[in-house]
Amino acid sequence: MASERKRPLSPHLTIWKWGPHMLVSILHRATGTGLALAGTILFVGWLTAAASGADAYARFIDLVTYDAPAQVVAPGEAALPAHGGLTWFWTLVLVGLTWAFFQHMFSGIRHLVLDTGAGYELRMNKKWAMATIAGSLAATVLVWAYIVTRH
């Protein structure tokens, strides 16, 4: 089907001057793909573990948390949870997914606005592209600040 002759290529990543709009466009794809793969596997794994019973769920939680320190529980005293905090690896994954979610949501909303034909003026386009990055970082910090301070 394809001819062997080299066809001219349209200008691509290596030739464009990078700007926020280009970065946001690439991030939209990257975060969408990441959420669809890592996010889905984690979500379905969590639901399946919960539906499979307490033991299966405990194994799932064990996978993402440190072991709790050994404890001796006196009669009448409440036991600490059987697991420690999130491991650094899974903290990184979950913080990453949180950021990916907000970035994809904000740049997705930007796409819905662009679909109406609005926001293509150069300065406006750049401003809203940068706003999605600022928004996703701020939302991620807020969510994790809430999680950390609550526990």
Next chain:
Amino acid sequence: MGTGTGIGRVRGLGSAKSGAHHWWLQRLTAGGNILLLLWFVFSLLQLPSLDHKNVVQWISSPLVAVPLLLLVVNTFWHFRLGLQVVIEDYQHNESRVVALVLLNFYTVGAAALAIFAILKIAFGGVAV
């Protein structure tokens, strides 16, 4: 509609017959995702903890199980449409067909597992 003139064919959805349908469903599910996923994230943050008992009791409420089922259908449909475009952009010929088949298996398989898990919990099939 009409099949005679060029404009008639365009009004009849063009030669592919379904291009705008993919585009529109991508936008429709995007809107649904904003509502359903924000609800999901904020609900998880509101739970006292993600212990088995809390999670099972939370999901067994009809007002949680139903939005959660809608979330699975809406979100998975959205990423199936999105990943289809990514595959069509970067894969060609045979590998494109293989990737698209795997994408469909992945989406339907994961959705079936998630839906079954939610229904099992919602119908009281999981002891706490």
